[in-house]
Each structure stands twice: as C-alpha cells, then as structure tokens.
Amino acid sequence: MPFYLELIICIALIIGAVFLLVGSYGLARLPDIYMRLHGPTKASTLGITGVLAASMIFQSHLKGAFSVQELLITLFLLITAPVAAHMIAKTALHYRLDSLEKTKNQDMVETIRSREAHNNSSTD
C-alpha cells in the first residue's frame, strides 16, 4: 500500500475515532438528556463517517476497484440519526425530564410537549 494512502486512511481513522470518542464522551458527561442528545447525533455521525471513509479507501485498494459500498451506511445514518434524536427528544419531553436549570426558555417545554403553537410573547 502506498504511504499516502496509508496516511489518508490513518488520518481518516483517527478523525473518526476522535469524533466517536467525543460523541460518547458527551453522552456520558453532559448534564441533561437534551444536551446529551447532541453528542451522538452529531459527533458520532461524523466519527462514523471518518471510519467509513477510511474503510472505503482501504477496501478500494484491497479490491483494486472503487469501493463505495460504505456510502450506503453513511446515507442510512444521515437519514436516521436526526429521527432517532427527534424520537428520543420526544420521549424526554413526554416524560417531562428535567433540563439543566440554566436552560433558556424552559417555560416553553410544556408547549413543546403538547405540540401547541408557540406563543410569541413568552419568548422574551
């Protein structure tokens, strides 16, 4: 394997690993469920994309042909991750899970939960 390929793969892998770790770290560390959602939804998605890219390059090299299968996994994750996050957020709201005290617009939660239209006056 040429060095540049190996280097690219390594970089992609490292980036992926870092983001995956950060995503999971955020999940473990952040104080409320709404905040925790951000880690996996974003960091992990990017992280996995890194690993997928590495895999793509590696497999292309291995087979001697362009291997783009991994794009499909990326596609799936890009489509599903926001919905998963949305669903989890819905449950959190439904169960009136506490958000961090300093969260802005906490008074909005009950409106969100009942999916009522937003009342502009309360925004300020």
Add this chain to the structure above:
Amino acid sequence: MEGIYAFCVGLLTACGIFLALRGRTFSVVIGLTLLSYAVNLFLFASGRLKIDAAAVLGQSEQYSDPLPQALVLTAIVIGFAMTAFVVILAMRARADLGNDHVDGVLPTNETDTSHRSGGSH
C-alpha cells in the same frame, strides 16, 4: 482467548438459567433468550474458534468449520420462533389468568402492585 470465550458462555448460561428460574413470564423469557445466546455460542464453539477464516471460498486462506455455523443458524431461527411463541403465550397467560406469574397464580404471601398498571378490562 478460548478461556475468555468459555467464561462468557458459562456466565451467559448462568444468567439465563437464573432468570429462567424466576417466577414471572417476562423474566423467564429474557432468561431463555440469554440461555439461547449461550447455547448458540456453545454450539458454534464446538467447531473451534478461528479468526479471519470465514467459510467463504476464496476469501481467506483457511476456513473455519462451516457445519456448526449452519447448525447455529438453524438454531437461531428455531430459537426465534420459540421465543416469539412463548412471548405471545405469556401475554395470553396474562390475559387469561389475570397475572404474569408462570404458574398463573400469584404467590400467596404478597400482593402484586404491578397489577395496577393493567386491568383496564
């Protein structure tokens, strides 16, 4: 590696059996599921462990024993069918008998507060 594997199989078996010996259908189902994991891993291991040796011709230099894999596959499917049946049967038992104890009657020395959540009929 084999030691770790065997330990995991043993632990899964123990966990499965412990849960299968509980009194509530759900625990039993979970226990049976754990037990079936253990069984599948065990059956799989009867062909010995190999790494990077998938039994796909041309994909590796040596091949793991494909026969136990085929057996485990069959066992997984059958296990799935059985689990599905017992899950629904547990529901049916709850519906027919009014509680989720495997014997259809609650142990006499306590009251089942979890009952409260059901019983809308």
Add this chain to the structure above:
Amino acid sequence: MLPMPFHSLLLFIVWLLLNNSFSAGQIVLATFFALTIPWLVTGMRDEQPKIRKPWLAVRYFFMVLKDILVANIQVALLIIGPVKKLKPGFVAVPIHLDSDLGITILASTVSLTPGTVSAEVSKDKAWLYIHALHLENEEELINDIKQRYEKPIKEIFGC
C-alpha cells in the same frame, strides 16, 4: 411506469454502489430493482411533493455536508470544553413549509448541523422546536435556520 422517478434513480445508484460493479449484469439487475421496488412500495406512500429544482437539491446537499463538518467540530469543542460555560436552551422556529417532507428535511438538517436538535414540530406545523446546546443569540439562530435551510427547501419543492 415510474411512480417514483427520484427513488428509482436512487435505487439504481445504490444497487451499483452495493455491488461495487458496473458490469452489464449488475446494470440489468439495478434497472430491474429500480423499476420493481418503487412499484411494490408505491402503495405504502403518502403523496409527496415533487422536486422542482434538482440542482438546488444537490447544492443544498453539499452545503449541508459542509455544515455538518463545521458544526461537528464546534460541537466537539463545546462538549470537551467546560460544561459550566454552556448555555443550552429551547428555541421555537417559525416555519412556513407546506409539505411534511419539507418539514422533515428541515428538521433533519437542523439536527445534523449547528449545535441544535429538532425536538418537536407543533401540531399546526408552523413551529419547529429545537434544543440548542449553546444558545448565544436566539434571533440569529432562528434567522440562520430560516435563511440557510428553510429557504432552499422551499425552493426545491417549489412551494
């Protein structure tokens, strides 16, 4: 013949992606599935608006990809940084999209991009409620979302 042309195209590409091959046999199969699968699932769909501006859609897609990259680095830094400095908050974004697909795409985009997660859509579909990990300026965020994402989506579906 082609109940969902866009899907057919997607399926055709995906099939070739999956098989990593552009051989004649695979193209035949890809065509076959591109035609049959939409036909099979066409019953299982609600009517969705057509893409009016495909190019804009492609451009939007890459823009979002870029945003994802940027947003992720920001969020990563936020996560690693001190929690005390974070200013989380809920935001209500007024939206004016007629189609459910459009709303979904917007909500997804919002979740994937800046430090925001779409939490809920109001019943009247006029509000997108989001949670921001670090909310500095609410108005700016709302504006950003509307300009950067809602507008192109509207254009793509032509409504």
Add this chain to the structure above:
Amino acid sequence: MQHLSIFPILIPLLFGAIMLLPPISRDLTSQRISAVTGTLLLLISSAVLLFKVDHEGVQLYALGGWQAPFGIALVADRMSTLLVSVSSFLAFAVMLFAIAGRDKGGAYFHPLFMFQIMGINGAFLTGDIFNLFVFFEVLLIASYALLVHSGGKQKTQAALHYVILNLVGSSLFLFGLGILYGTLGTLNMADMAIKVGQLEGETATLAKTGALLLLVVFGLKAAMLPMHFWLPKTYSSASAPVAALFAIMTKVGIYSIFRVFTLIFGDEAGELANIATPWLWALALLTITIGTVGVFASPSLKVLSANLVMVSSGSLLACAAIGSEVATSAALYYMVHSTLASAGLFLLADLLARQRGKAEDRFVRSRAFLQPRLLGFGFAISALSLIGMPPLSGFVGKVMMLQATQTTVQTMWVWPLILIGSLAALITLSRAGTTLFWRHSGSVAPEAEPAKATEIAGIALLLLASPVLVLFGGEISAFTLQAAANVHDILFSAYGLLPGAIQ
C-alpha cells in the same frame, strides 16, 4: 418407489402447506376433506413402506443426493417404519374424530395437525442427530400451537409450563449436540456410532456429558422422572384429538432413547458402552412408581389416562435400561399398543365428558349417558387394553416386558412395579367405569349430544387395533423382534448404513 421413505414426511408437509393456501384455506369442508385425504394417503404410504422394509430390508434415503455421513439421510428400518405406521394410523383415526367438530374452536387446526405428524414422522425416520433436533422442534412447536386449540384458561396455563420446560429442554439438547459434534465431528447417527467406539480418555468423558444431556432431553419428552410434571396437566387439558395425538409424543422420546443409547452408546461404544443404563434404571423405576401413585390419585378420566401414559413410559424406559433385543422388541410392541390404546381412551373421554354435563369426565355421580352401551363398550375395551388384561393387546406387551428381564435383580425390581401398576390401573379403571356408567342420578343431560359417525369410526379404529394386535401377535412380535435385532446389530445399523465405513 425409490422416494417412498420420505413420503411420511412430505405428505403431511405438503398437505399442511397447501391447506394454508386458497382455495382450501377458505372453508372448513375442503380443509376437512383434504385433511382426511392427506392422512389416508399417509397411512397408505406408511403401510407400503412397512411392507417394503419388511421384505427388502432397510431403506436409506440420502437427501439432496449427499451420501451419509455428509448429507442428511433418512433411515427407514423396521423400528422407525413401524412407529411411522403407528403415527400415521393414529393420525388418520384422530383426524376422523376431529372432523366431527373438534377441529373447530380456532384457526389452523388441520395444517397444524399435519405439521405435527410431519415432525413426529421426521423424528422417527431421520438418521441424523441434528435433523432429529429439528424435527423435535417441528413437533414441539406444532404441539404448542395445538395445545392451545379451542382456548381456555387451563390450556393456557398448561401450555405455558409445557412450552417453557421444553424450551429449557431444547437448550439442553443443543448443548448436548454441541458436545457430541465437538468430540465426534459428525452428526450422522450411524457414523457417530462407529466413531464413539474409537473415543478414548478425556474426549470420551466429554462425549459422555453430551450423551447424558441428550438423555435428559429425551427423558423430558418421555416424561421420565423428575421431568414428568408437565405430562398430566398437559394431556388432560388438551382438547381430545390433540391429546390423542400427544399419545405418541412421549414415544418419540422413548424412541430417541433407543436410537441413541442402543445404537450410538450401546454395547459397541467402547469406553462409553451403555452409559445411560444406570440412570435409566433408577429413573424408569421411579417413573413407574410415581405414575402408579398418580393413577391412584386421578380424579378424572383424562388425568387417569395421562398417568397411565406415564406408567407406560416408565415401563418402556425400563426396557431401554435392560437393553437386550428381547426388551427392545417388547418395548416396540408395547409402544404400538400403548399409543393406540391411550389415544382411544383420550378420544373416548371426550365423548363421555360431552354426555355427562357438568360432571365432564370426573369420577362423580352424574346424569345418565345418552349412549351408554356404545360408550360403555368402548370404555371397557380401552380399559382392558390399558390395564393389560386379556384378551386385549396390553397383556401381550406386559408379558413381553416381564419376560425381557434378564437377571433376578432386574426381575425383582421390574416385575412388582409393572404388576402393581397393572393392579392400580385395574382398581382405578374399575372404579372409574362403575362410577361413570352406573352411578347416575336423573335423566340424560339436556346438552348431551350423541357421538357422530366419524367420531365413532375414529375411536373404533383405535380400539379395534388392540384385538388385532393380539390376534396377529405372533407376526407382530416376530417383526418387532427382527426390528430389535437390527437395532442392536451395529454391523447392520451403523456400518450397514455407511458403505464407505471401515469396520
């Protein structure tokens, strides 16, 4: 007819599958017609197979054209074919009974029935131990589904116990199979029999644990103590045709014990020769004992029948423990007899219960019967047969079993238990009969319905088998003796099935 050996599996499978498809799936009448046709075809093909095996010897059927030990082979020898014929006959008779109305009360009765038969026949015919597992599961899942047929709290509860216990059993089965494959490296039973003889030392010890696990599993199916608990409740709560069909289920366990522990772990197994025997002895005797106690304790006819099934199971296990050709022959004869007789009684109990109003089949005073003579005659036949009194088949089986004991110690244990078991059956059944048929108050219950023609036909077939078994006892026991000789002959039942094997 080179494919004859697989007919007993394919016919019910295809009929079962086709009954799920329109137009047959749409109405009950065509389901009934095809079910009866299917079981009749099954019966005919089994009979032809039996004839063929008796005249031409064992029929090997290599599925997919892959020769044993690599592929799965069906082995239609005298033993398996005999039991296949019994199950087919049973299926036909029970189906006749069922189509009179007991097939109502839930969907899919006919296909499930067919699948159940397929599982049973497959378990009898297969020569591959993992395939045996698969067919066990087929017959089990079908029995689960049939058990809950036509609903009711009791059924649900019994089913829950039955299903969970058998799931645990299936797990043990797979553990056992894993061990056996992991030590022997093969799944074909004939091949295993040959390879077991070569096992030594630690590998042999490991294989032994696997074999003993299989004993537990088969014992569970055969209602061997202490795994017998499921039986009385399950059998007595099942609807009549299902219970009758279940009569052969314990026999599948027994059969497997014979296959595995006389063929694979039999006399020729080297270090592992006859490993099951000490366990079988103790547990068989205890099973008879507890079955006998159960017979005494039975409050109703169905429970009584179930307990009688247990006694017969124990007796059969004792035969397996004796492990001689004569004992195996006795067991085979007894299996045929006991399957048909207890099935007949289960069906009869249903008719009785239907004419007794609230008393059902419990041994209490009740309304008079609508058809006392018909039912009484049927009851007398099945009772005599099950007690083991002449002139019906039970006595032949009993005498064969008594004669099979070889040593004084065996005799001292087995004879009293078997004879006391008979006495218990005699006492209980005579009490049952006099109570059911003579202890009446009032007239016929208004809801009593007369037995339908096909119901009578089904029961009659099962009951008539008993005198036939006695009348042709000579021929039949000659057959079972030959079958037993084949099973015990490793040259025949292992090397003979693997042309390539080096002796």
Add this chain to the structure above:
Amino acid sequence: MLTITITIVAICICIALFLNLWRLLEGPTVSDRILALDTMYINAIALILLYGIHMGSVLYFEAALLIAMLGFVSTAALCKYLLRGDIIE
C-alpha cells in the same frame, strides 16, 4: 503505521463503548439509556469496519450495514413504546 493507528482507534472505540455502557447502566432515565444503546450501535458499526480493515476482509460490510439499518428501527420502536405504550397500533 496502519497497525498502530488501528490499535489506537480500537482503543478509542473501546473507551467509547464503555462510556456508552456506563450511560446505559447509569441512566438516569430510560431515554438516556435508549440514547446510549443507539450510540452503542454506531460505535459497533465503527468497530466492525475497523475490524474489516484490520483483517483486510470485505466480509464485514454487511454486518455494519445491517446494524445501521436495524439499530434505528429498534431505537424508534423503543421510543414509540415510551410514548404510546403500543408500538404497532
């Protein structure tokens, strides 16, 4: 270089998995646990792909694809359960 990188990445993913497990066990709410499980699926995908690179084998791709597809289904179902009790209504 690749080997070392793979080791490092593997360790990162392992740590990530442990963090997920911790959140799964710690909760405190079911929503947190579901989120943790969902994240675990993603990390598992990474792990499989990494293993494919390590082994130089193409046989692991489908497993990763399947986790991507199916993990979402189970997350969605669990959330629906929390919301509605009945997931197929």
Add this chain to the structure above:
Amino acid sequence: MNTLIWLPFLPLLGVFVPLLSARFSRTACAFLTATLPAFALYLVLSYAGEIFQGERFQAALPWIPSIGLELAFRLDGLALLFAILILGIGLLVILYARYYLSAQDSIGKFYAYLILFMFAMLGVVMSDNLIQLWFFWELTSISSFLLISFWGHKTDARKGARMALTVTGAGGLALLAGLLILGNTVGSFSLQTVLDSGDLIKASASYPVIVVLILLGAFTKSAQFPFHFWLPNAMAAPTPVSAYLHSATMVKAGIFLMARFYPALANTDLWFLIVSLTGLATFLMGAYIALFQHDLKGLLANSTISHLGLITLLLGMGTDLAAVAAVFHIINHATFKASLFMAAGIIDHESGSRDMRQLNGLWKYMPYTATLAMVASASMAGVPLMNGFLSKEMFFTETLHQASLGSLSWFIPVLATLGGVFAVAYSMRFIHDVFFNGEPINLPKTPHEPPRYMRVPVEILVALCLVVGIVPSLVVGDLLYSAASATLNTPAPTYSLAIWHGFNFPLLMSFIALIGGLLMYHFRSHLFKFQSQFPANDPKLVFEGVIQSLSSKAQRFIALTENGSLQRYIFLTLVLALIMTASSLMKLNATAGQRPELPVDALTITAAVLLCISALATVIWHRKRLIALLTLSVVGLIVSLAFAQFSAPDLALTQLSVEVVTVILLILALFFLPQKTLKESSPRRVVRDLSLASLIGGVVGTICYALMTRPLDTISTFFTENSKTGGGGTNVVNVILVDFRGFDTLGEITVLGIAALGIYKLIARMRLFMPSSNENGLAWSEDKNPLMLSIISQSLLPLALLVSAYIFLRGHNMPGGGFIAGLITSVAIIQQYVAHGVEWIKTRVKLDYQIMIGSGISIATLSGLGSWAFGHTFLSSWFDYFYLPFIGKFELASAMVFDLGVYLTVIGATMLILANLGQLTTSERPVQKDND
C-alpha cells in the same frame, strides 16, 4: 381342524346369539342361547368314552411364540370333569335365568355375559399352555365382574363387583408372575411339559416363589382365607350368577388350578403347610360365619367358602386318596350348592325377600321347592344317602391318615369334625328357619311355587345329589377316576365309592357332626348372643375404606410433588442435568487440552467485559423490564460481534436481524405485561437458584473450554471441498443450509411457519389488559404517528427492500441468504407499522401473510420435489452457468428457489405475528383518559 381347537370357541360364538336374539321372546332367546353350549357339551361328552379309557386329547396352534403363548387345548379327565360341570350347570342356569330375570332386565345382555363367562371358564380348564391358561383365567375375572355388576345401578352390586375384580385381579397378576417363572424354569410353557417336570421344578431355587405366586392366584379366586371376603359381597349378583359362578365354576377355578398343578407343585412340605393350613382355616371360618348369616345367599356363600376350604385342605394333605376325595367333593359341592342357590333364588323371587328373619314357614306355600331344598341341604350337611355324605366321609377318612402337621396332625380330624358340626348347624338353619319356624313376617309378596320350568334345573341337580349319593360308582365312577388320575398325572389309587364302609372312625365323626350340629342349632340363641358381642365389620366398607385412603394418600402425595410450580419443575430438570454432567466431568483430569489457544486482544476483552456486565445487569434489573430489555440488546449485539470476529459473518447477520425482531416483539409484550415486578423470591430461593445457575454455568463453561482446546477431526472438509463444485456456491455455510443440509432448513422454516400459526391462534382469542397510561400513571402521548418518523420510514422502505434483495441474491456466494433477507424485509415492513399504524398499512397493502407462509413452505418443498423428475432424491440441487450477450456469465440454481421459499416464509411468519398483534390492540385500545 381338530375339534378341540374350536370347541372352546363355540360359546364365544354364542356370545352374539343372545344379543341378536333378544328381540325375540325370552324363551326363544334362552333356547337359542342354549344351543351352542349344548352342542359343545355334546362334543365334550363324545370324548368321554376314550378319556375314561385313559386317553388324553391335545391340540395346539402357534400364536405368539415370543411370549410362549400358543393356542393349545387339552381334554383329559380333570378337564372333562370341569367341562361337564361348566357346560351342564351352565345349561341349567340358562333355563333357570329365563324365569328368574324380570322383564326389565336385559336378558340378552345377561346371557351374553354368562356365555362369555362360560367360554372363559372352559378355556381355563381346557388350556394346555400356561400363558393361555392365564389368558382365560383373567377372562373369567372380567366376565364375572360383568355378571356381578349386572345390576350396576345398585351400590352393592358395583362395590361387590369391584371388590371381586380387585381381589381376583390381584391374584391373577400374581398367577401370571408365577406361571412365567414356572415356564422359564421348565423352559416351556406347554402344560404337559410342566406337569411332567415336577421334580425339576421342586428342585429349582425359584420353587418357593412359584408356589406362593400360583397359590395366591388360586386362593384369591377360590375365596380362601384371608382373601375370602369378596365372595359374600359378590352375592349382589343375580342368583343365577351365584348358582353358576359361586358354586360350580368360577370359585372352583382356584381349586382347579391347584388340582391342575398338583403333579408339578404338590408333595412338598411348603405346599402341605400353606395349602392345608389355608384350607383348614377357610373351612372352619366359612362354616362358622355361615351360621350367623341372616341372608339366605350370605349363608350359602359362606358355606361355599367353607367347602372350598375343605377341598383345599384335601389338596394340601398330600396323599393321592385325598386328591381323589377333593375331586369327588368338587362334583358334589357343585351339584348341591348350585341347586341350593337356585332354591334360594326361587324363594327370593317368589317371596320378595332373602332375609331368614322374615322368611318362616314357607313349607306351606312351596312344599315342592322346600323338599328339593331340604334334600340339597342334607347333602350339604353330609347326611347319608346324599352325595355330600360320601365325599365328606372320604374327607374325614383322609384327615385321619395325614401327617402334615407332624405330631400336631391330630388337630386336623378334630377341627374337621368341628367344621362338620357347623355345616350341619347351618344346613339345619337353612331348612328349619326358612320352611318351618312359624309364619312369614312382613314379606313383600305372598310366596308360592315357581313356574314349572324354573324348578327343572333344581330337580335335575337334586336328583343328581341323590343318584350319586346312592349309586356313586355307577354314575360318576369313571369320571371321578379319570379326573383323579389326570390330577395326579398317574393312575389314581384304588378306592371304594360304597355308601357303607362299616363302623369306623369317619362314620363316628359324621355321627358326631350330625348330632353336634343339631344340638348347636337347637342352642343357637346362645351362640348368636355370643357372636353379637363382636363388632360386625362389613368387609365391603373396610375394602372401600382402604382403597379410598390409598387414593387420598396418593392424591396428597401427588399434590405435594406436582405442586403446580414451574420453577420447581425447571429446577429439578436442571438439577438432573447438572448431576449427570458434573458426575462425569469430575473424571476429566485437565480442563485444557493440547490445542493451541488464540491470542487475547484488547478488543475481545472489551467485548467480553461489555457482554458480562450487560448480562449481569440484565439479571440484576430483570424486574425493571424495559431496562433489562436494553441490556439484553447489548448482549445480543456483542454476540453478533463475536460471531463476526470468529469468522461467522452469516451468523452475525442472522443474529443481528433476529435480535431486532425479538426486541420489537418483547416491546410489544411489555405493553401488556406489568412493567415492573416486586421482589418476590425469598433470599433462600435466590441463593438456591444462584448456586444452581452458577454450577451449571461453570459446567457449561468448562465443557466449552475443554472442547475448544482439544483437536477435532470433522467431516467438514467435505463441505468446503464440494461447496463450489457440488453446490454451486462459495459461501459454504449457505450451501450447507440450502443444499447439503437443506432438509434442516426446510424443517426450520416449517417451525417458523407453525410458530406464526400458533401465535395467530393465541392472539385470536386474547382478552388484553391494556394500560391506558404508563406504570406511573402518565397518560400516553397523543402523537400517534410522529411526522418525521413517518416520512423517513417511507423513504427507507425502498432502500431496505433493495438491501434485502442484495442480501438475498448474494447469499449463495457471500454472507447473506433468504433468511436474513426475509428478516430485513420484515423489519422494513414492521418499521412501516410502527411509523404509520395498522390501519394505514391495511388500506394500502393487501398482503396475506398466511398465504405467504403457505406458499413459502410449498415453494421450498416443491423446489426439492423437482429433482424427482430427474431421478434424484428430494432436495437434490441443480445449478448451471449461462452466458447471455451483454450480461455475461451468470448462475442459476435450484437452491435459489429454495431460498425464495425461505424468504417468503420468514416474511409471512414474522408479519403474521406482528401485524395481527398490532391489529388486535388497535381495535381494542381503551379510551384514553388524561389523568395527570
């Protein structure tokens, strides 16, 4: 064919005659019924001449050689004697019963039972094979049960019949054991061989067992002490039955048995001791009890017991002459007792009572009957000129000539005389108390003479008593001699059948008996008073009590063991498995074998730790069900990863997809089951279960490790070598599944299909408990189909289907296949259900999942059947490579059709389960109440 073979079956044929002819008049029925026995009697008698010459007839046909059973009959002196009794008295009883039975009684049924019994009895006495003898022996028990319980609506009849059956049945079982041992000792089940092997038998170690078992059979049947109690209770039977069974035939079967095996078993100390003492005890006890009966038939029954004891005693004395006397008394007792029973029946029939306290002075009403009864009673008492006197004389003589009890042998004649005294007393009572002794008291009917022909049988029998009593040798000389010779298996000793033997001790004994009996009867009131001090216990009640306590004890025991606790059942099953495996595992010296182990890496350790923690968490939190489900998912995930790591990609894929469907199913179930459970296992239970679980886990782990570290030689190389060339695929696992072991897969999809059908059945009648809020009382969310989920799910469906097509098509050569593809499709459809709800799908898709299962299984089966057309076995696969322009080389294989069947079945089964479950809840969902 030899007459002997079918002769005994004549009565059997006759069983159907009364059933068929019952529609005609009673007389016609009786007449027709009698023809076959009469014919049989004629045939039997036709042999008599030659038998008296010392001939013996035998005939045999093979039947069931493996149990030593053959159809073998013999007719020698003893058999002839009994056959004549059975058929002759049987004919008389048929005539008698014609008048005895009332119009309500089903005479056809009665005759059928009677003839059946006759057949059985004839079979017993004519058997020339041990097993066959037992065969008929048991038939007599059964047919007598039917006869005794003829009036089954009466409690007494039921209980009496049951008791008789139980006692004689138990004896029959002992007899069977005895006969089997006997036959095995001799090496033949042929009766003649056995009779000729007396010395061999007596010398064998099993002789005592044989004697005891056979005597148990004989004693129970012949109502010998202590098994005598059933006979008086059998008097609930119609009197013709008593006249037949309880005088001449059935109870004599035991006596017959002793006589039959006399040459083989008698003449040992053991025999003497058991038989003579039993006989003596029975003789005395029966006679004593008879005196106190108020029931006519009770008196006769106990008298029968006594006389049977007398015969037994004779057979136990061990002299040839005693045996002759025994045979003679068999004849005499049959005649006088049968006639007495019939007389009692007439009295009962014509006066409506059998109670001697009511019956008085009947002489005036039925003098003719009274005369007959008095003659018969005199015979019973042993009055000279009657046949009873002759055999009793012989009996007294033999008591004087025996030495069975050594120096105490003189007890026997003394006690015999005492018995004689009682016999005279009760006979006296029968005569005086019934026919004289004042006027009848409260009789239901005014007594009168019976119909003419009802008396005929009595007359014949009484005439016989007299004729035999006066000219014995003329009438029964030959018969007695040949029967005695047959009993002894040698020519009988010389004896004289004269009435008068001069003044001797036996005459004195008879005289003492007569005088003593008369005196005793005269002073009976004192004796009755004495007897009344003893509490009367009804053996019927005692017997029922014993049986019932046995039954209730059994019930208690069963309730104790089978306590309905599944936990116990599983526990015991597992304990057995543990004991079995652990006991052999202890013999394993070292756990580890020689096979080198794989190196450990961090990844594996991580996975293992995750697995273990999750599994333990599942156990710890099993009461918080949803959380347990989540941890279980982790376990499933790790298991899949393990499969992937250890070179089983197919397994990984399968496990992953099955896992998701299982979780969905469990979530569905959770909705209907309680969300949490309280802690309910006692600490002891937990410790117990934990110990068992850890032990089994340990054993499993040990075995697993031991297996993996040992080399293995398997058949699997065959599969890798032939996968491509023989099965046309490079994915060996898949080729095994669809080809090498396709039959397993066919079974497996059938299991899946059946499970779905079964589940459908379960769902169909389910009444669900559906919570309208979660376990904390929080109402469910109102958002039924979240918008984003719906939209995204719709977009995912085509993609998922494409992936499943991909997995399906490549399965043969790469990981994948029909099963996984099927599950992916199912999950995709389930996803639609979750996102949109059942109604939405229902209106859009018309998929019949049941048809999918049916056609899936059919397609798989038919793909296997296709090979028949080419002369191959079921499931033989076919594949070939084709070339098409543009497309190039591609493969077609029958295995793909099979896999298609798998695919369809999987979808059909999974969806049938989930869709139906979903549908049910939707239609029954409770109205939501917002109670927060």
